[in-house]
Amino acid sequence: MKNVFIRLMLVVCATMQSQITEKNYDYFVQYNGPELSKKITPKAFFEHPFITNYASKNPDQNLQKYADLILFDKNITMQGSFRDQKPYYLITIPVKSKAQVQAFLLQLHAKDSSQTAAPNIEDFGDYALYHSKEQGQTIAFDDKYMVIYKITKKYSDRAYPATEEVFEKVEELEENYPDTEADSIEITPSSEDTFEDQIQDPYAPEILLAKAQWDSLQIVQQRQDLQAWFKNGFVAPKSSKINASAAIATWIDYNAALTSLGSFYSLSKIMSNNNLFSKESAMLRMVKGVQVDFYLENDHARVEEIIEYAPEMAKIMRKITNRKNNKNSYRYFPNTQPLASMNYSINTKEALANLPKITSDLFKETPQWGQEVALVTDLISTIVDEKATATLFDGDLNLFLYNFENREITTTSYQYDANYEEIETQKTSTKSIPLFAAIFTSTHPSFGDKLLQLGVRKNLLEEQDGYYEIRNTEKMGDLFLIKDHDVVVIANTMEYFSGSKKSSYTKGLKKELRKYYFQGKIDFITLAKQYAEATNLQTNTKEINLFTENFKDIRLYSSRKMPHNKLRFTAKINTNSTDKNVLLQVLDVLEKL
Numbered sequence: 001m002k003n004v005f006i007r008l009m010l011v012v013c014a015t016m017q018s019q020i021t022e023k024n025y026d027y028f029v030q031y032n033g034p035e036l037s038k039k040i041t042p043k044a045f046f047e048h049p050f051i052t053n054y055a056s057k058n059p060d061q062n063l064q065k066y067a068d069l070i071l072f073d074k075n076i077t078m079q080g081s082f083r084d085q086k087p088y089y090l091i092t093i094p095v096k097s098k099a100q101v102q103a104f105l106l107q108l109h110a111k112d113s114s115q116t117a118a119p120n121i122e123d124f125g126d127y128a129l130y131h132s133k134e135q136g137q138t139i140a141f142d143d144k145y146m147v148i149y150k151i152t153k154k155y156s157d158r159a160y161p162a163t164e165e166v167f168e169k170v171e172e173l174e175e176n177y178p179d180t181e182a183d184s185i186e187i188t189p190s191s192e193d194t195f196e197d198q199i200q201d202p203y204a205p206e207i208l209l210a211k212a213q214w215d216s217l218q219i220v221q222q223r224q225d226l227q228a229w230f231k232n233g234f235v236a237p238k239s240s241k242i243n244a245s246a247a248i249a250t251w252i253d254y255n256a257a258l259t260s261l262g263s264f265y266s267l268s269k270i271m272s273n274n275n276l277f278s279k280e281s282a283m284l285r286m287v288k289g290v291q292v293d294f295y296l297e298n299d300h301a302r303v304e305e306i307i308e309y310a311p312e313m314a315k316i317m318r319k320i321t322n323r324k325n326n327k328n329s330y331r332y333f334p335n336t337q338p339l340a341s342m343n344y345s346i347n348t349k350e351a352l353a354n355l356p357k358i359t360s361d362l363f364k365e366t367p368q369w370g371q372e373v374a375l376v377t378d379l380i381s382t383i384v385d386e387k388a389t390a391t392l393f394d395g396d397l398n399l400f401l402y403n404f405e406n407r408e409i410t411t412t413s414y415q416y417d418a419n420y421e422e423i424e425t426q427k428t429s430t431k432s433i434p435l436f437a438a439i440f441t442s443t444h445p446s447f448g449d450k451l452l453q454l455g456v457r458k459n460l461l462e463e464q465d466g467y468y469e470i471r472n473t474e475k476m477g478d479l480f481l482i483k484d485h486d487v488v489v490i491a492n493t494m495e496y497f498s499g500s501k502k503s504s505y506t507k508g509l510k511k512e513l514r515k516y517y518f519q520g521k522i523d524f525i526t527l528a529k530q531y532a533e534a535t536n537l538q539t540n541t542k543e544i545n546l547f548t549e550n551f552k553d554i555r556l557y558s559s560r561k562m563p564h565n566k567l568r569f570t571a572k573i574n575t576n577s578t579d580k581n582v583l584l585q586v587l588d589v590l591e592k593l
Helices: 002-014 042-046 049-057 064-069 098-111 205-230 254-261 265-271 282-286 311-321 327-332 348-363 370-383 386-390 447-457 504-515 524-535 541-550 582-592
Strands: 027-031 076-081 088-094 121-123 128-132 137-141 145-151 248-253 287-296 300-309 340-345 396-416 422-441 461-463 468-470 480-484 487-491 516-523 551-559 566-575
Touching: 042 064, 042 582, 049 582, 064 098, 098 121, 098 128, 098 137, 128 205, 137 205, 145 205, 248 254, 254 287, 282 311, 300 311, 300 582, 311 348, 327 396, 327 422, 327 480, 327 487, 340 504, 348 386, 396 524, 422 524, 447 461, 447 468, 447 480, 504 516, 516 524, 524 541, 524 551, 541 551, 541 582, 566 582
Parallel strands: none
Antiparallel strands: 027 076, 027 248, 076 088, 088 145, 121 128, 128 137, 137 145, 248 287, 287 300, 300 566, 340 396, 340 516, 396 422, 422 487, 461 468, 468 480, 480 487, 516 551, 551 566
């Protein structure tokens, strides 16, 4: 019966289209050779001193063999599927010739001392096939492409026997119970009823045989697919989701990725009786896909993550990210560029207002939780005033790292003498303290002031002239708290507040915050210099100097705008030099190290 089932599953896989189309992709990764080769040639990369020196010390890992085989000015792709019907991955590599691929495979086989027999390469004239027993992959190649293909569906034997409920219609009988007490009967479970006996040994001969048959049939399927694709000339896969202007572009079907989680055994007990990760789930209808693109330029390297939302969810996200910054917080911004900064601004009111709906939509199709969750979310949305709750934290958060400063820190410790009398010991030491400030807004008319007075009564805060000192924070540089109307500041220095002054840095930051709901920056050069001076750094100075000589800063930002329902997040590292590609600059640093 198991063999029939296995063959049936493989027949289902075989009935899919012989040529993989875009409908079968759940993820797609593409190395954009034509684009990247304009900025850095394969010769410049493979002949870089770091690569050649590495190859001379590790002859078995000489990368030059790949340069002799692969056409790096063409697209290299990897795509696959998570779906249970036919999960697979397929890697397409443009090559110089069929003969070179065959020689490459023979060379790899010759270096493997564990292999004695010659590799079985089946030559079909225009193309050839090779199967790797160790990896389970099947490789097909011709004069244009080498394709690595594997069906990743694993053999699974249920630990529990399948049972069916059988209902029989019986006639109702009048039951007469005797007055006498019946003798008690002790029921002992038979071996057939025990749970342990229902679990099948994964190493049992019949299980191992079934698994071997499953694997061999998948290999047959892999060969059949590749033969169908190469018979009339292999056509390299393409995806309309891929950004051809990036050096490396990726796309993943968010729905398929999450749906596949439901098939994992570790989640089966949790998700087996609900539709949280089903194809019809509201969670999967919220996000269509995720792109991650990598760019390698002369003056920077950057990564862009793009989340494509469904129209309804995109409408909600636009409301959440569309918020004007509270201008009252600007007076606590620094006059000059800090070592590092992070600014975040979202509409808390819209987030709270839409949270019940999102939660309800997520669980409404789950038979176990749907009605209960809907009831709870309705109750919360009725009781909670989103507008009033949002005033506790409006959505502005600004963090600044100004500098490092050496301060004398006095710590108190307690010990006990021979008579168990407590002895108080104070120790003073000089430590390097980061000077920073955290600024957020709260427009609630009374909650903040009442909370401060509670802190004073509980001896957690000490009221000073215009601020509150936070007790027992000596190790962090004596933290204090300022409540200026709807602005709250937690910091350990007042030296860098701009006040009413309008510096060029503050003006530039205001302009950026109008464009981005999130932005951050780290100045590598100044940060490394100030930290080394404050700590009298003696170790790792060479590595730090090499890094700061080549890389200037890192920027993080995400726009408030969402064209085509897409939210974009960017991380960008800027370089000091622009005379060569950033990848070659990285190799220069590695060579010096």
